[in-house]
Amino acid sequence: MDTDTRPSVACVSGRRVVDVLNELGVRSVLLGDPTPLDLACQVDVPLDTDLGDWQAAEAALRWLHAARPLEAVFSVYDAHLPLASYLAARLGVRGLDFQAALTCHDKIRMRMALESGGVRVPDYLPAADPADALPAAQRLGLPVVVKKATGSGGRGSMLCRTLQEVAHAVDVLGPLAVIVERAVEGPEYAVQSVTSHGKTEVVSILAQHVGPGPRQAETGYDFPSGLSPEGEDQLAAFVTEALAVLGFDHSVSHTQVRLTGDGPVLINVAARPPGGQLWAATERVRGIDLTRAAAEIALGRPVTRSAPSATRVLYRCVTFDRPGRAWYDLDGIDSPAVTLDVDPGDSVRSVDDPEGGSYGRIVVYGDDPAELESRYRAILTSLGPRVEPDNQ
Template sequence: MTGDGNTPAGTVVLIGGRAEREFTILRELGYRILYLDRRVPLHCMPWVDVPIDVDVDDWDLVAKVIRDRLDGATPAAVLTHVEPRIPLMAHLNEQLMPGPRGLTVEAAWNCRDKWRTRSRLRDAGLPVPGFGLAGNADEAVELADDIGLPVVVKPRDGAGAFGVRRCTTPDQVGEAAAAVLADPGLATQAGVLVEQYIDGPEYAVQTLTVDGWTRRLSVFRQHMTEPPVFVEIGYEQPSGLEAADEATLTAVVASALAALGVTDWISHTQVRRGPDGFQIVEVNARRPGGRLVEMTTAVSGVDMTRAASQLALGLPVTAEEPQATHALYSSIVFDEPGFVTYRTGLDLAGYPGPPAPIVEVEVAPGEPVLPVDHPEGGVYGRIVTFGRTASEVADGVARIRDALDLQVTALDDLAWLGSDSREYKSCC
């Protein structure tokens, strides 16, 4: 820690976040934490030195609060792991730091704004689905006619599959566009994106870019629910791609990051493989969600949460030896509404690893759940196993599911439940 621990010289400004590891890494690196959010969660209070409630949509106000609290001194870093706050992080870095650090504002928006992402990549000659930006439902229908059905309608800068829908008819396009425009969720940019639907397998590619050189950390085969909605229900490592195809995929992603201006940061990119080859669907300048960070750490030795912290601080990115060659991620979802029951206190000794399996059920026994394809349903937890063979990790997931004995007592009507408070339907 810099100084006596009470000076601002060793203070990291952390914007938003909920996971304890985001805080403990900064502690381990020896820094104090000035935490800013619209409303600081109570459970985060013990992890920070200075919690401040502030309107994080007012960028000038946020910068003033930081300057005032640090008495004009330069923070050690400005950092966020929350996707909607990444442009703010980049802005504050440019305003408060003495030199370039992490993402530029332009690069942050190039990744956050899906229309800008596709425009930049198309201009660079990189493979993206056909697309267009609509300001109303009628324009969306016209775009869909030009692109050709089916299409995907999505918020311009949304996250976590919120509002994303595949449409096969003009009426569906109009309804989906109207729904997004009426309720854009966390999106802030005007308009709705309409893009070509690529029918083929999807891959999640995790990368680390330092001084403009991109290293592939992991490639996971991604499994989704059947359209029209898109919810991630599983990932597997290895991806199943041939070595040459995985090298091609890596090169496409590296070129995309360069075109978007990402020179020193982590990324989570989603790519589909259609009849014309790999097509870039999303480029996210952040770590992946769910437990894909732990999967990536296990197979690459690089912890993406730690790597982002180190890059924000201007430190070298550290790595450890990989612990596994295979991993399987299975989301906990339900087909019917009702009340869930399962066994708690599961003993994970004897299951595949290392690392030890991850078992998370994010709803308590006796609480209500909704189907995976319900607008307020989605993912309620996950099981992740690690090992040396595909059969080993698959057997581990199956055994854990049997031990949990997840059951749903069906009900005819759960309308009284009201709205689900979770931000995203999907993990990642």
């Protein structure tokens, strides 16, 4: 007789979620294609299945569900959110609403839904055929942003100031459908939130820094945001309304908003925790681990809250202004403050390259803004990131 009474949850996700589920003491099922061996050893049931074949994934998970009922299916990866919500809906268990997941995955569908719900978005035109991007840009007026119609993130987005740049963006992002939208002027903010049973709580609002383009790379964040309390209340209400229009019921979210002279404009909603070290930054300054929160919401549990350990964060991405081989020196560095994604001598691209972007992060916490800036500058100087020509 099975005496294991732990609740069961399935995730279509990766490494940190596995750690969180183990900490929560639940029985975990991990869907992989295939499941990495090291993760398979850490979960209760590794389930290898073709994640592109939804019917096959459903059949495999339904068989497990019949033998040991699941309470939820969720994911924290953009690419797998629709599948996770589909499986939750088909099994009749908790998960992000399937239509909400599909809407967030498709930028054209998202903008149509938000527009119909009275939420302001950039002026845009869809280009199901990439050849339609040029006339769309001419109709909207330059500059424009050309984005992949599905998925999210800066790697699928390019700022274009000329028609030649639009044509190049289509070549880089294609041959799939794109969306062309008029570039929105104004400071950008990242809004983190948790939604349970359709009720949204904004956890944090950070000022977001973005590269010069054409690559729309995130280059840093600041908390507090620098907005007045009234400004933050306005953004929080705007995002809460947007998530309600999209049909959010059980999820965490990372929403990007531009603040214009006419008010906020929604740039993107990702139904997942933020990437990089933003989840850790949010935990430090707000006391909520958004990856853990995603699992707890899926399980129907209250979100764990702890006392913040800092009132400010200065978060800067490590980027390079030209391609080549990256070099740096970690000797004497406060290692917890630095995360690097490349080894010395690895090839890197420039921050404005469509395949470039961030290669690491320097994140410092504290209570005094001048001290944070001083510590960041000292770490950056000691690290000495530089690029040398790649002669190979």
